Amino acid sequence: MTQRPSGQLFGQPLDRVATAVMFLVALVIVAMLSFGSQTLPRVRSFSWQNRPVSTDDVAFLLTFNQPMDPQSVEENLRIEPNLSGKVSWAGRRMAYTLDLPAPYGETYELLLPNAQALTGQEGFQPFISEFKSRDRAFAYVGAEGDEAGRLILFNLTKREKTLLTPEGQLVLDFQPYPERDRILFSAVNAATDVDRAATAQLYSVTTGLGSELGSRSNFLLGAGQLSAVPRWQFWRRQASTEAGTTELILDNQDYQNLNFDLSPDGETIVVQRVSQDNPADFGQWVLQAGQPARKLDTEPGGEFRIAPDSQSLLLQQGKGTAILSLEPESEAAEDDANGQDRDTLIDFLPDYGLTLDIASDGSAAALVNFNQDDPDRRFTQTLFLVSNRGEEKPLLDTDGTIISAQFNEDNKLLYSLITQVVREEVADGGYADEESYPSESNPPEGNLSESNSPESNPPENNGESNYENTYEDSYRTSAYLAAVNIETGEAQKLIELPPQSQIEIDLAPDGLAILFDETLAEDPQISPSDTSQYDGPSHRLWLLPLFSTLEERRNGEPVSLPPTPLDIAGRHPLWLP
């Protein structure tokens, strides 16, 4: 290895070529150093580029080609229309976390005209990019002509209507999957099924909106994106399917399918079923992908709802609500411990008979207390907020019923649909007590003795007797929608709804508007026990905007605004996530 006298070896061809090439490369390096200049700092990738953003997308990433001066970027970054948010840094990456979800159906522009590199290098390559939020879309059950009873998708942004289910199938209920590519629904065959509700089967139908998601993994998109499916995982890429492909999920072979709930992650379905032969064989069944349906082994219950973690079920049992685990593993553990085949009871809330909604982060639930233990308030209902730390907070009382409640997207407001009893005379006078909230309109104590005299006292009322009252001469219930601030407990009445037997509301995923349906013609034949709703009167959909300014939205203070008729004959509207 020591150098030998070179006369013999230095004349080798390799010596000459290698030396020449090394010299050449050195020359190139010198040339680059003297004539080249460093590339300008620039944005290398933007994680939301050209892809539909949903409310689940809370933050985007900007990756730079070199470390940047954070302040210069934050000062120059603009989004139009404005989306306020917070900035955080990790090396060359900047994350921008939105304060509020991006409103749907919009195209945004991200601009970074100037910024300073950390090295002090001058100049910046300006960056402009576009991103879109998902189209506003909702589904409903048609109520007119050959649309009656069919599931219909309406893209509000593009004003496109798509009939999803075939004619001859009457849709009873439905729920969209979280990726909005499919909708789970229960339906009966209109032609053959006489006892309709008893023959319902569960199906899923494609919405055709999956292609919107598919474009996330588009090869043309910038590198390093945070998408649900990384683009190199081509085998996981969703094929964009046509709308209207129906698939049977659960048949009615041995059991009638009554109600169902789809878990927020779309993996679990809980169905209330009763045996075709034995009415005593009644209960909740759990359907999970790749597993046969299994019956939850617990006390019989009523209303139920899957918690936001998709792993537990809130089930009304007796006068309270049981929280059960949906995980088969915990069931097995229970078997070992007790030798009993029981599904795990996680908790039991004895005071609350009805769960209306659970905050998306699982921090709290809206529950109804029917006040059965308090003789003075037997016929009132109270809306409670129960936090996961066990704090219970009454939000409002009513002498009518609390029909539904929905948390808004940041779980600070609870939109509640409530009925109250009004006297006809007062109602004619234009709702004199419009500004008074139900907590203030409780029947005064001591008036109970006069309950035979309608003029002086609102009737005692509970959930069962509501509808009777609706058709009495002097009394009826009126429904109204209120936004309850769960911090302060303040309720803001948003709209009085026309008296009707059934009403459903749904809050848009971005929290900007509420959809509700209206029964157009009051048909005295119709009563809530009647299951053949699809033959009933025609329905119409309304859209209620909640905020008039950005300021109101930021403060979470919805205002009372006039609703817009959508000119759509339908009922049971639900937004797609």
Added chain:
Amino acid sequence: MVQLNTGFTLFLSLLVEAVPFLLIGVAFSSLLLFFVDDRQLVGILPKNPLFGALVGSLIGVLFPVCECGNVPVARRLIVQGAPTAVSIGFLLAAPTINPVVFWATWVAFKGQPEIVFMRVGFTLLIATTIGWVFSHQADIGPFLQESVERSRFRGRGGETSAASPAETDTPALLQGGTFLAGELGGSFQLDTPVAQRLVANPVIEQSVASKFELALENMVRELRELGAVLVFGSAIAATVQVAIPRETILSLGQGVVSSIVAMMVLAAVVSICSTVDSFFALSFAATFTSGSLVAFLIFGPMIDLKNIGLLLTVFKGRAVFYLFGLAALMSFALSLFVNLYIG
């Protein structure tokens, strides 16, 4: 104390990320000894210098994965009469151009996929060019160590008679092995078995059971050897992150030239295995220029201190110097290009 804690966390996280790839790489390399008979391969290699160099760079896909395994294989190729361009191309590119390294780099640099492609592309370019340069030497003999040179000519003779050259070569081989152990001293005693299979693939001629045993033995040995280097390298990376003030690293890592030089020196000193060096590089990704990361990733597998020791068992000093010089200059030039024009 906090720094020690941070350093230890960094060290462990590096290790945890890298160990699976090291295991896969070692298992892969040992199992490939079963299936690939390099002697058959030599017969079908192209003679055109440029094309040969390119093919040589690409056959890493079929061969042991790490830079520690490729020198013996390159030596087998040379001895068995493969064209110089092919052998040199293989020597330089094999540690980088193979599926496990590609995958590991991809996992590490998912956020900057261009680094993965630059690593592969630039390595191919450099290896092919150096292979082409070496092909100008029609007879590479004067640049080889004498033991290799001797067995090479005997190997050639054996090739024409179509007999198995491995057996006739064995005595020369053993000599080479002993020489290697003496050369590197006690710390690399584990290399002795590597030296024993320098020329012939020891597995090919065995029965299945003993093949398996040999492969297992090879796996354990490589794991111990490379695992030690990995632990050592991770410790260095963690120490550098914690001990040196951030401003110093940043000013060093953001300089167009200084960052490349720093990373190339680091690559040569740390001698970390190519299957896991991407994780090592990743820990510098936030503070160093992209070009310097590329420099580390292409230069490290070609030349490092441990490697030079092995190379000197095959080539004479001047040939190693040319390899080193050409690889270093071209890596620097390409990385500089990245820093200046790609960013």
